Amino acid sequence: MIENMKKIAIIGGGAAGMICAVRLKKYGFNVAVLERGARLGRKLSATGNGQGNVTNLDMGASRYFSDDTEKVARLLSRYGAAEFIGFLEGLGGIFLPDSRGRVYPASRQASAVTDLLRRELARLNVDVHCNTFVDSLIYEKNGFTLSGSGAQMRADAVVFAAGGKAAENFGTDGSAFALIKPFGHTVTELRPALVALRCEQNGVRGLKGIRVDGLLRVLRSGKELYRCRGDVLFTDNGVSGDAVFRASSYAREGDTLLVDLLPDVSEERLKQATANADGEDCLLCIVNNGLGRVLWKRAGGNKNRAVALVKEFPLTVTGTLGFDRAQVTRGGIPLSETDEALMSRKRAGLYFAGEALNVDGECGGYNLQWAFTSASRAAEGIYETYAE
Ligand SMILES: Cc1cc2nc3c(=O)[nH]c(=O)nc-3n(C[C@H](O)[C@H](O)[C@H](O)COP(=O)(O)OP(=O)(O)OC[C@H]3O[C@@H](n4cnc5c(N)ncnc54)[C@H](O)[C@@H]3O)c2cc1C
Structure with missing residues (x-):
């Protein structure tokens, strides 16, 4: 690990935020995760009927809905199912496919996947701030200022991983999009998907x-x-x-x-x-x-x-049955407003990962795969730009 004192703040401690934090810390950055909920990864712990269907061996961009599925294909070719399984097994644990190619932890416990990531974040000493609702994001004096829940933080780069609008009980009500609109970003029409x-x-x-x-x-x-x-x-x-x-x-x-x-x-x-x-x-x-x-x-x-x-x-x-009962959000920040490393075309230093983007997958592990793919690419992009 190289020592790199650039500070990266991640808004949202879901699957994408946690994966991105692990990646960035391993690149040597000073990383902070800001999560509005009391714990990281609450939604991840509920996935796959509690069994954690993390990805699928039948992987491809045709499984996704987005404004740019070719970009999704390029990103998947870099960080696909094998890379995700390798990443998770690198943290410990064993991940196995079922007869339909859906990959689960051998223990069949989604909460254990969350714990695996939490354990790694603790081992790496990532600075985690739960109960921190980020309500302001400003760019000034060559850096970002994030504020919320009575605290303030400066960061050289920010990863927006605050999710979409599905399953509000896990902290995702769509309100976080207000943070990135002042930078000139748009959000496509949001609809509930993977829903009864x-x-x-x-x-x-x-x-x-x-x-x-x-x-x-x-x-x-x-x-x-x-x-x-x-x-x-x-x-x-x-x-x-x-x-x-x-x-x-x-x-x-x-x-x-x-x-x-x-x-x-x-x-x-x-x-x-x-x-x-x-x-x-x-x-x-x-x-x-x-x-x-x-x-x-x-x-x-x-x-x-x-x-x-x-x-x-x-x-x-x-x-x-609406957003409350949906597993995922159709729509989000268009990929066209990001570069190949998922950095904003509107504000350099602002990156995106996960369901907040206008990418959603079919049922069967495709959405957690996207969380991994996008978070990994954003982290790599930050490394390419900010490594000293
Ligand atoms: C019941 C259920 C089952 C599912 N099962 C599967 C499955 O088996 N396989 C699969 O691939 N996908 C599944 N999904 C979808 C998958 O869980 C999500 O697509 C994925 O977790 C998205 O990850 P994310 O990190 O982008 O967003 P999220 O996991 O939604 O995390 C975003 C985080 O940001 C936080 N946040 C939001 N706003 C702020 C703010 N202003 N300040 C600070 N923090 C903020 C939220 O509290 C949240 O923790 C399921 C979803 C649900 C609801």
């Missing part, structure tokens, strides 16, 4: 709690926009589950969701299986009993129609 969908009540009545491994298609004016296979969980006001989260990136109010409730079985085979059965139990041992009864009712007691509904169960989208 609300559907017309008639479509889901009687199905709450039923889960299928379905093939989900999103249709707008009859045209298919997206399809994916995965969990579809019926809730009291719509659908949730990993297939729905992925589809939520495409679906809008008024769109139709067509769910194939039994994608591995053809309609032909369903007809054969139900040939000798009539009545509301004709789908016994084919679909969940409760689901079978609803299909029968919705088909008006017509077996062929009930079988057809198994293959194409329609739902009308009426909206999403």
Whole structure:
């Protein structure tokens, strides 16, 4: 490690902020992390249903939504899934993929990933300030002044890693964007993504709690926009589950969701299986009993129609459950306002990392990967510019 007394302040102690701090400290900088919450990495600890799906072996820019997916591709080629796994295993721990390429800590505990990063920050003596809500960021006299929660700090460079607007209970309500707007930055329209969908009540009545491994298609004016296979969980006001989260990136109010409730079985085979059965139990041992009864009712007691509904169960989208229940934010600071190292084109010395940028990924580890990719590149950029 080279000794480098340039001071770098990081706004936000989430996944991106913590990773960036580790990188910068290892480059030899004097690093401070300013986090409004009482602890670092609260959102990270909740990821992957508490199991911490950190990345995915099936990595590529096509998994992301952004104003510049080519830049995302360039950044991923530098700091991809293998580099992320290598970084984490370099801190200790073992990270393993499941059958779908989703990578988790072997312990399957997201909070342990947070602890791994916290342990490293403590080992490196990174200056961590929790309960510090940064409410002012000014550039003056060749440096930045950050203020908040009664304290003030000077820094040579700043990394803005304050997240987006999703899951406000983890400290991300979108208010931090106000800090960078005075520098001339814009923020694209923000929308909740990776979120459960609300559907017309008639479509889901009687199905709450039923889960299928379905093939989900999103249709707008009859045209298919997206399809994916995965969990579809019926809730009291719509659908949730990993297939729905992925589809939520495409679906809008008024769109139709067509769910194939039994994608591995053809309609032909369903007809054969139900040939000798009539009545509301004709789908016994084919679909969940409760689901079978609803299909029968919705088909008006017509077996062929009930079988057809198994293959194409329609739902009308009426909206999403909103930012509070979303895993990630669609939109943010456009990549076009940053250079290749994610430094602001408006104010030299101001860098960006994580969900605050206009980049969000599909469900399956892509968003934590982006936190790593962007934080690593920003740290490297700071090293290229400020190392003495
Ligand atoms: C329930 C849930 C499950 C998820 N599961 C997965 C998953 O399995 N895999 C995956 O890849 N992604 C998952 N995600 C998404 C992923 O967690 C986020 O995209 C990622 O954590 C973003 O990291 P970040 O550091 O950019 O932002 P955040 O983790 O949101 O961190 C930003 C931090 O900045 C702080 N902050 C904000 N404003 C200020 C301010 N003014 N001053 C000081 N601090 C401030 C906040 O308190 C927060 O701690 C999940 C998200 C949720 C909500």
